[in-house]
Amino acid sequence: MFRVQYYFLLIQGFMAISSKNAIVNPVSAQTHSDSLDASHKDASHKKTSHNEISGAEIVIRCLNEEKIKFVFGYPGGAVLHIYDEIYKQNGFKHILVRHEQAAVHAADAFSRATGEVGVALVTSGPGATNAITGIATAYMDSIPLVVISGQVPVPAIGLDAFQEVDMVGITRPCVKHNFLVKDVRDIAETMKKAFYIAATGRPGPVVVDIPKDITAHKTSFHYPKSVEMRSYNPVLKGHSGQIKKAIKLLLEAKRPMIYTGGGLVLGDGAPELVKLARTLGYPVTNTLMGLGGYPASDPQFVGMLGMHGTYEANMAMQNCDVLIAVGARFDDRVIGNPKHFLSQKRTIIHIDVDPSSISKRVKVDVPIVGHVQSVLAEMNEALLLETTGTAEKTKNDTKNDISAWWAQIGEWRKVHGGRYEMSDTVIKPQYVIEKLWEVTKGDAYVTSDVGQHQMWAAQYYKFDRPRRWINSGGLGTMGVGLPYAMGCQFADKNAQVACVTGEGSIQMNIQELSTCAQYGLPIKVILLNNRYLGMVRQWQEFFYENRYSESYMDSLPDFVKLAESYGHVGMQITKPSDVEGALKEAFSKKDKFVFMDFITEQSENVFPMVENGRGISEMILGDEKKSDEKKGAK
Amino acid sequence: MKHIISILIENEAGALSRVAGLFSARGYNIESLTVAPTEDSTMSRMTIVTSGSDEVIEQIIKQLNKLVDVIKVLDLNDGKFIERELMLVKVKATAQYRDEMKRMCDIFRGRIIDVADGSFTIELTGSGSKLDAFIESLDNTAILETVRTGASGIGRGDRILKI
Ligand SMILES: Cc1ncc(C[n+]2csc(CCOP(=O)(O)OP(=O)(O)O)c2C)c(N)n1
Ligand SMILES: [Mg+2]
Numbered sequence: 001m002f003r004v005q006y007y008f009l010l011i012q013g014f015m016a017i018s019s020k021n022a023i024v025n026p027v028s029a030q031t032h033s034d035s036l037d038a039s040h041k042d043a044s045h046k047k048t049s050h051n052e053i054s055g056a057e058i059v060i061r062c063l064n065e066e067k068i069k070f071v072f073g074y075p076g077g078a079v080l081h082i083y084d085e086i087y088k089q090n091g092f093k094h095i096l097v098r099h100e101q102a103a104v105h106a107a108d109a110f111s112r113a114t115g116e117v118g119v120a121l122v123t124s125g126p127g128a129t130n131a132i133t134g135i136a137t138a139y140m141d142s143i144p145l146v147v148i149s150g151q152v153p154v155p156a157i158g159l160d161a162f163q164e165v166d167m168v169g170i171t172r173p174c175v176k177h178n179f180l181v182k183d184v185r186d187i188a189e190t191m192k193k194a195f196y197i198a199a200t201g202r203p204g205p206v207v208v209d210i211p212k213d214i215t216a217h218k219t220s221f222h223y224p225k226s227v228e229m230r231s232y233n234p235v236l237k238g239h240s241g242q243i244k245k246a247i248k249l250l251l252e253a254k255r256p257m258i259y260t261g262g263g264l265v266l267g268d269g270a271p272e273l274v275k276l277a278r279t280l281g282y283p284v285t286n287t288l289m290g291l292g293g294y295p296a297s298d299p300q301f302v303g304m305l306g307m308h309g310t311y312e313a314n315m316a317m318q319n320c321d322v323l324i325a326v327g328a329r330f331d332d333r334v335i336g337n338p339k340h341f342l343s344q345k346r347t348i349i350h351i352d353v354d355p356s357s358i359s360k361r362v363k364v365d366v367p368i369v370g371h372v373q374s375v376l377a378e379m380n381e382a383l384l385l386e387t388t389g390t391a392e393k394t395k396n397d398t399k400n401d402i403s404a405w406w407a408q409i410g411e412w413r414k415v416h417g418g419r420y421e422m423s424d425t426v427i428k429p430q431y432v433i434e435k436l437w438e439v440t441k442g443d444a445y446v447t448s449d450v451g452q453h454q455m456w457a458a459q460y461y462k463f464d465r466p467r468r469w470i471n472s473g474g475l476g477t478m479g480v481g482l483p484y485a486m487g488c489q490f491a492d493k494n495a496q497v498a499c500v501t502g503e504g505s506i507q508m509n510i511q512e513l514s515t516c517a518q519y520g521l522p523i524k525v526i527l528l529n530n531r532y533l534g535m536v537r538q539w540q541e542f543f544y545e546n547r548y549s550e551s552y553m554d555s556l557p558d559f560v561k562l563a564e565s566y567g568h569v570g571m572q573i574t575k576p577s578d579v580e581g582a583l584k585e586a587f588s589k590k591d592k593f594v595f596m597d598f599i600t601e602q603s604e605n606v607f608p609m610v611e612n613g614r615g616i617s618e619m620i621l622g623d624e625k626k627s628d629e630k631k632g633a634k
Numbered sequence: 635m636k637h638i639i640s641i642l643i644e645n646e647a648g649a650l651s652r653v654a655g656l657f658s659a660r661g662y663n664i665e666s667l668t669v670a671p672t673e674d675s676t677m678s679r680m681t682i683v684t685s686g687s688d689e690v691i692e693q694i695i696k697q698l699n700k701l702v703d704v705i706k707v708l709d710l711n712d713g714k715f716i717e718r719e720l721m722l723v724k725v726k727a728t729a730q731y732r733d734e735m736k737r738m739c740d741i742f743r744g745r746i747i748d749v750a751d752g753s754f755t756i757e758l759t760g761s762g763s764k765l766d767a768f769i770e771s772l773d774n775t776a777i778l779e780t781v782r783t784g785a786s787g788i789g790r791g792d793r794i795l796k797i
Binding site (some may be wrong): 168169172173176177180198229230231232354355356359363441 | 643644647648651652656659680689692693696697699700702704705797
């Protein structure tokens, strides 16, 4: 033990001095591709000629080269040169948020909705630290972003300068990669790399930290057409042998199950998956992040799985004999207790673009590393050959008969079936979401915050298309809902965008009501106001004997007046009979931001539920336990 | 089990902290870590001594490969390899210890590289366990100071880590 610590100190010591020693070699610290000739290293960038432009302008030109439509940002000292160039250009639109966290969330949602790389721009120091939650949120859900941060001038770095923070250091654990640009001649290539790294392989946020003096220095602009990095070569195609093996296993399965996650949505693999699932006729479940990856209204869909998944999805997941996981990562909220999950024998096929996701939490039998879209397309081809190509068999002859399995799933479906108790005096949150789905014809972008309302939105809004359900799955960040809705509305200005939120979460980025007013965003906020940090309260009810420690939300604002003070429409809805009418009215206001404050049942709980540490088939289905206790008390 | 992992990594600012950060963030052990530029100065070669179950080692390799600056990763324990570490030990060499120290140094094929009033500095190379054995065989009270580089490793024969 002593030895390990001893060495660790050694390493830390080494790190501290490394900037002068082994790792940083002043010449090679920034490697240049062949496209940039070596001699320029000695050229003074102070000598300018007429075709040289400033670093700030180069940043803008790079964004234009990438055909960026929106940059979400907030100005400050270190990025003033860049903002001056923004003033002069019209290639992209800059969206001024009210807090840097919201800038990153909005860029993140823009990416989730469109598949394009989102871009945020923040100043150094506090601007940079405010962006961190946004960056970490995107990182956990593998969203491609380029976040540009200002930095103090190079000579001031390390001297505790005004508004200095080590952005590269502070973001290192929550980015796919980051760069500190120390020479104006490196900006273009670094930006190209940033976009390339963010969007390829398993996507993720990339930070480009640019000191202020670098944005003033001048050089000629050349944007590389492509980048090649010897240290970064994301895989695309899956291994054909593995794919054949997978097909064979799938066709022999008696109790097959298709389990898809956020990777399927992000990898734009949904159409191929639908084809595969329909050819096979197998049940499909989606994770929270994967909703919309398979149409929820399709009979083969068994619902979301996991901690608040459907009974049938969790039972099928637990009891299947062949499981194919597509762009999903067997995380703790999905498979519950891994020991319990593994107590049932099943053969697992896992398709993922990130090799480190495979066999991380659950040992996999047939790993297929590759881009989901290309792997699924290859599987579909192979399957077609298998089921129709050979002999004169028709598709139905070879179609694997799993009717007994479907019968079993049918039984499980009856057990819970998404039931909740209706009331005609108090609004049930589930009812609001069901009506929201009806009123928007299932076609809205639905963003959510984090808490009970998030789970109800996931359970009761039937997503038929990918990239419509926008939420923070991995980090579970309260406060994303409103900026996410902004990102979606910018992505699709005519779309219906609903932000399902709680009175706790909405207050974490409430300042964005102002941004929504400035840009005339016709978002509809669906606040399920239970006057509680509901998800916290639920856990306290279940696991802390109703000791509701700090989970009551006191001193709420009058949300109607608050909305109105920004020029928005505010509505408060207290009666179940008004829910549908109010939603219709709100969505008929096509050019208005409407804040809908639904006063909902305070003590409603999210069911089914798998308690922490339990197996996914060990679910609590409803308030039975609670109502039994009540009966006993009488 | 103990594993020695060799890494070729871009010689970029912050590359070392990405590797060290990965190990601490994911709770992997580092017994030692050494790094220096290679014959191609744009690249560094790193040797990490770590330990863990097969699953953990598999994850370590995958996570290292995922780092954008990492060019190649090799688990030396997958085949035959040579491990060497350098240690400098300053020991008491007063009349009472002098002969004993000289003898121990010879047995372990070390070299005395500095002789001062009452102390020797011994240089010793070998596998980590050989260096451990040397320390253990000395009278603890005679050791004034030790410094070790951490292990470096290289594959035997045809096992070459290069791009
Ligand atoms: C930034 C942040 N802080 C704390 C939490 C922990 N947390 C998870 S859900 C929740 C309650 C959310 O309350 P509300 O927004 O009212 O939603 P409800 O559960 O009542 O629907 C809290 C505090 C979190 N997820 N994110
Ligand atoms: Mg609440």
